[in-house]
Amino acid sequence: MSPLQLCLILSSLLFCVxxxxxxxxxxxxxxxxxxxxxxxxxxLNFIAFWRYGPHPAAGTGVIFVLxxxxxxxxxxxxxxxxxxxxxxxxxxxxxxxxxxxxx
Amino acid sequence: xxxxxxxxxxxxLGASAAAMLSRxxxxxxxxxxxxxxxxxxxxxxxxxxxxxxxxxLIYVGAVSMIVLFAVLLxxxxxxxxxxxxxxWRRAVLGLMVAGGVMGxxxxxxxxxxxxxxxASPTPTITVKQLGLLLMGPYAPALLIVGVLLTVAxxxxxxxxxxxxxxxxx
Amino acid sequence: xxxxxxxxxxRDAIVGLFxxxxxxxxxxxxxxxxxxxxxxxxxAFTTIAERKxxxxxxxxxxPNRSGLPWFRQLKLWGLTQPFADAIKAFTKEDVVPAAADKxxxxxxxxxxxxxxxxxxxxxxxxxHLIPVxxxxxxxxxxxxxxxxxxxxxxxxxxxxxxxxxxxxxRALAQLISYELPLLLSVVPVVMxxxxxxxxxIALAQGGWTFGVLPHWHVFTPWGLAAFLIFLVATLAExxxxxxxxxxxxxxxxxxxxxxxxxxxxxLFFMAEYFGLTALSGLGVTLFLGGWQAPCAFLxxxxxxxxxxxxxxxxxxxxxxxxxxxxxxRIDQLTRLSWKFLVPLALLNLGNGAxxxxxxxxxxxxxxxxxxxxxxxxxxxxxxxxxxxxTGQTTRTYRYAPS
Numbered sequence: 001m002s003p004l005q006l007c008l009i010l011s012s013l014l015f016c017v018x019x020x021x022x023x024x025x026x027x028x029x030x031x032x033x034x035x036x037x038x039x040x041x042x043x044l045n046f047i048a049f050w051r052y053g054p055h056p057a058a059g060t061g062v063i064f065v066l067x068x069x070x071x072x073x074x075x076x077x078x079x080x081x082x083x084x085x086x087x088x089x090x091x092x093x094x095x096x097x098x099x100x101x102x103x
Numbered sequence: 104x105x106x107x108x109x110x111x112x113x114x115x116l117g118a119s120a121a122a123m124l125s126r127x128x129x130x131x132x133x134x135x136x137x138x139x140x141x142x143x144x145x146x147x148x149x150x151x152x153x154x155x156x157x158x159x160l161i162y163v164g165a166v167s168m169i170v171l172f173a174v175l176l177x178x179x180x181x182x183x184x185x186x187x188x189x190x191w192r193r194a195v196l197g198l199m200v201a202g203g204v205m206g207x208x209x210x211x212x213x214x215x216x217x218x219x220x221x222a223s224p225t226p227t228i229t230v231k232q233l234g235l236l237l238m239g240p241y242a243p244a245l246l247i248v249g250v251l252l253t254v255a256x257x258x259x260x261x262x263x264x265x266x267x268x269x270x271x272x
Numbered sequence: 273x274x275x276x277x278x279x280x281x282x283r284d285a286i287v288g289l290f291x292x293x294x295x296x297x298x299x300x301x302x303x304x305x306x307x308x309x310x311x312x313x314x315x316a317f318t319t320i321a322e323r324k325x326x327x328x329x330x331x332x333x334x335p336n337r338s339g340l341p342w343f344r345q346l347k348l349w350g351l352t353q354p355f356a357d358a359i360k361a362f363t364k365e366d367v368v369p370a371a372a373d374k375x376x377x378x379x380x381x382x383x384x385x386x387x388x389x390x391x392x393x394x395x396x397x398x399x400h401l402i403p404v405x406x407x408x409x410x411x412x413x414x415x416x417x418x419x420x421x422x423x424x425x426x427x428x429x430x431x432x433x434x435x436x437x438x439x440x441x442r443a444l445a446q447l448i449s450y451e452l453p454l455l456l457s458v459v460p461v462v463m464x465x466x467x468x469x470x471x472x473i474a475l476a477q478g479g480w481t482f483g484v485l486p487h488w489h490v491f492t493p494w495g496l497a498a499f500l501i502f503l504v505a506t507l508a509e510x511x512x513x514x515x516x517x518x519x520x521x522x523x524x525x526x527x528x529x530x531x532x533x534x535x536x537x538x539l540f541f542m543a544e545y546f547g548l549t550a551l552s553g554l555g556v557t558l559f560l561g562g563w564q565a566p567c568a569f570l571x572x573x574x575x576x577x578x579x580x581x582x583x584x585x586x587x588x589x590x591x592x593x594x595x596x597x598x599x600x601r602i603d604q605l606t607r608l609s610w611k612f613l614v615p616l617a618l619l620n621l622g623n624g625a626x627x628x629x630x631x632x633x634x635x636x637x638x639x640x641x642x643x644x645x646x647x648x649x650x651x652x653x654x655x656x657x658x659x660x661x662t663g664q665t666t667r668t669y670r671y672a673p674s
Contacts, residue, residue, distance in 0.1 A: 003105060004217050010112040010145075012208040014119060014138075016201040021123035023197030029128065029173055033135055036166070037119055040142050043158075051149040056226030059236050065146075065154050066237075069161055070248045074255035076166045080173040081259035087177040088265075129429055133376070136422060156411040164418025168448060171425055175441070230407050230468050 007048035015041035028086070028093045032079045039072045107148055115141035128174045136167045150227055275574045279306075280400055303403045307392050315545045316354035322591045323353070329595035357538075364534035369432060372531065376430030381532065381539035384423035388543040390416035391550035396474045398563045398576030409470040410462065413554060414455060417509075420547065421447050424518075424528055427540070431531035439527035442602065443518030446508060449609040450515075454505035456617035457498040460624025461489055461558045470554075474562030483568040488561035493645040494623040497653075499559040501617050503589075506555060508605070510548040512590055514597040515605060552586035553579075560586075612656050623648040 014037060021034030043065045050061025086098050115138050122134035139162035146155035237245050274281075283302055290298045320335065327334030336350035368377055393416075394409035396402040406412050421444055428440020462468055465476045479487045489495030508515040519527030529540050556562060560582050563575035600608070623645055633641045 002217060003108065005212055006105070006108060006112070007145075007149075008212045008217075009209065010108075010115065012205060012212065013112075013116055015208070016205040017116065017119045017123055019201040019204060020197050021119075023200055024194040025123065026193070027128065029170065029177070030123070030131060033131065033170065034123065037123075037135070037138070040139070044142065044145060047146055047149045047151050047154065050151070051226065056228070059228045059232060062151050062154055062228055062233065063236055063241055065151070066157060066233075067244060067248055069154075069157055070252060073161050073166055074252050077169060077259045078255050078262070080169050081263035083173055084176055084263045093177045133422070133426070152406065153408045153411065156408050156415045159415035160411065160418055164415065164421065164451075168421060168425075168444060172441075172444075175437075231466075 002052075004048060004052040007051075008045065011041045011044035011048065014038075014044065026094050026096060028083045028095050028098075029080070031095060032076065032083070035079075036072060036076060039068060039075075043068050104148075108145075111141055111144050111148060114138075115145065129171070132167060132170045132174060135170075136163055139163055139167070153228070153230055153233055276398075277400060278574075279398070279576070307403060308389075311389075311392060311546065311549060314549060315542055316358075317351075318545055318549070318587055319357070320351060320353050321588070322594070324350075325588070325591045326595050329592075361535050361538035366534045366536060367531075369531050371432040373430040373432060376426045377531070378536075380423050380427035380430055381536040381543070383426070384420050384543040385539050385546065387416055387419040387423065388546040388550065391547075392553070394470050395550070395553045395557060396471050396562055397553075397579050398574065401563075401576055402471050405471055406469065408468045410458060410468045410473075413470075413550075417547070417550075418451075420543065423543075427532070428528040431528070433531050435525055436528050436530045439518050439530070443511065443528060445602075446511075446515065446517060446605060449606050450505045450508035450613075453501050453609060453613035453617045454509060456614065456621060457501040457505060458554075458558060459621055460494050460498050460627075463621075463624045464489070464494075464628045466628075470557050470562075474557050474564065477561040478564050480568050486561055486564060486566050488559065488564070490559040490561075492627065493642065493649045494620055494627050495559055497616065497620045497623070497649040499555065501613055501620070502555055502559065504608075504613060506548070506551045507590065507593065508609070510544060510551060512548065513594040514599050516599060517602055517605060548590065549583065549587065552583055552590070555586060556582040607660070612660050615656060616652060619648060619652050 018034045018037030018041060021037065022031050023034075025031060025034070046061040046065045046068070050056055050059070053061070083093060087093050090097055092098075118134045118137040118141060122131040122138060125131045125134060140159065143155045143158040143163070146152075146158055283299070286302060287295050287299050324334040334350070335353040336347065338350050338353045338356045339345075339347045340352060368374065391413050393404045394402070394406055394413055424440055424443050424447070428436045428438075428443070431437075461473060465473045467473060467476075477486070477488050481487070485491070490499045507513075511518050519529060529537055532540060556579060563579040565571045565573060565575070565578050626648065627641070627645055630637075630641050
């Protein structure tokens with residue numbers, strides 16, 4: 001097994017751990033953290049392909065990861081703000097209870 | 104090299120799995136910080152120094168802080184704040200979906216013709232090169248990210264701000 | 273015998289004693305040991321210097337009793353006080369609250385010391401003395417420092433004490449609001465030097481005009497503004513007076529340290545001083561010329577001595593500030609950061625860009641460059657300062673004769 005495959009397996013395992021967290025937990029903050037983990041798993045792939053790809057000098061993977069980190073930080077800030085706003089209205093952070101828009 | 108990768112992978116996966124299973128939200132958040140630090144270590148292992156330090160600065164320093172603040176601000180009653188799993192059905196279904204996704208990805212990784220070029224020396228990209236790339240071909244993306252961050256900052260403040268004006272004592 | 277390279281020769285001599293397979297690790301273990309010893313001693317003597325100087329500021333004598341164990345007659349002006357304190361901290365009972373989160377309560381002091389020491393790795397202590405040469409050294413420094421916030425949170429939460437938790441939140445709010453001006457004040461230096469490496473930044477400040485005026489960044493308009501912002505932010509980041517709200521002894525019990533005793537308390541104390549020393553070292557490197565001598569004819573003194581001298585100067589300045597200024601309120605503290613320091617630092621960023629773009633202005637244009645740069649610093653300073661103090665009149669003392 002080549003190191004690239006090891007890296008890819010690590011990142012897909014991490015993605016699945018995040019997926020379990022996002023699907024199986026009902027606390028909104030934990031769901032958000034699961035999504036963050038999934039984003040990080042994608043970043044791992046970018047770096048792995050940059051490291052073992054044909055053109056490491058171009059630095060595309062690194063640049064992409066920098067942008068992803070920035071977007072993930074913005075996502076976390078807005079997501080947490082939403083959680084706090086929902087908690088203020090409903091006194092709960094359970095995802096299932098914020099369903100007033102359900103048809 | 105490979106041994107270091109395996110140790111880093113075990114740390115990342117162990118910490119993140121424990122975080123997702125923990126019943127204590129604060130412990131979850133702190134374990135996730137360990138996982139994020141492990142990811143930064145992975146970037147260091149791969150030779151992407153700048154990204155590793157940026158990851159440590161942003162995730163360990165900033166994102167972890169807002170998560171911890173959010174946990175404390177949304178706490179209910181008891182100090183320990185145990186968070187139960189919702190139901191066995193959800194947990195089993197979630198595990199099944201994740202297992203299915205894992206199976207598909209594992210098959211894809213094993214089946215694809217990735218040439219294992221182990222002999223390649225660690226590529227390095229200096230900060231100067233990165234800066235030139237960011238300011239040259241990727242300048243529009245950088246601008247858009249700047250606008251996005253500003254909008255996210257304002258949006259987060261607007262969403263989380265209290266509507267009624269507080270009376271000053 | 274060259275004093276400048278003496279430490280390197282000593283290191284190479286010691287490393288040469290070991291078999292080649294071990295040399296790499298011995299080399300690094302040696303530099304880690306030296307840093308720990310030097311800055312451990314530096315910490316010890318900072319505490320005694322602080323107590324003595326504060327005592328003089330307050331018209332007291334300060335600790336002067338502790339001598340040597342078997343030579344009772346030798347008092348040594350109380351210079352052995354830190355070692356007596358260390359023995360006291362070691363032998364004290366370690367109390368852990370029954371309700372505390374045992375793991376976090378134990379991990380917090382260990383982590384905070386570990387992370388506060390990481391920053392020393394990239395400081396250039398001398399012309400050839402830099403433990404680790406990194407391309408992104410500045411980013412590394414701040415990434416390592418960011419983790420101490422987590423340790424403070426762990427201390428506050430792990431103690432399971434409401435005062436600890438409240439104080440930890442207060443400390444975090446302060447650290448986060450001052451992280452921003454700290455980082456922003458460093459960026460102009462990076463822009464002008466065009467590098468993130470501390471070694472290159474120290475090198476870029478070499479040279480003198482007429483052999484006496486050093487080319488340090490603090491002697492440029494943007495550099496002076498950035499240095500002042502950096503100083504204020506450093507005071508706040510290391511919980512020093514007048515920003516010592518998290519552990520305001522007279523208001524809170526001891527902040528997030530309430531439930532800590534004995535050696536763990538000493539570890540927090542140590543981490544605070546290590547953090548202050550590391551940040552001061554960074555300030556010396558970025559603004560005060562690093563290891564460069566102030567005048568050309570003083571260059572015969574080894575560079576690491578210059579670095580330590582400037583470092584001691586910074587520490588003494590911080591002690592002086594602690595003895596002089598009053599503690600701020602929490603609203604004043606956050607207002608100072610968000611309404612004054614952050615806008616100033618942002619404008620200073622533009623100033624740094626202007627300075628970096630106009631390096632080829634010579635002759636009369638050089639004067640214009642200085643004037644414009646100074647105007648970018650002074651005008652916002654005056655305007656923001658006025659805006660900060662509007663509506664605030666001088667305090668009237670009701671029962672005091674006017």
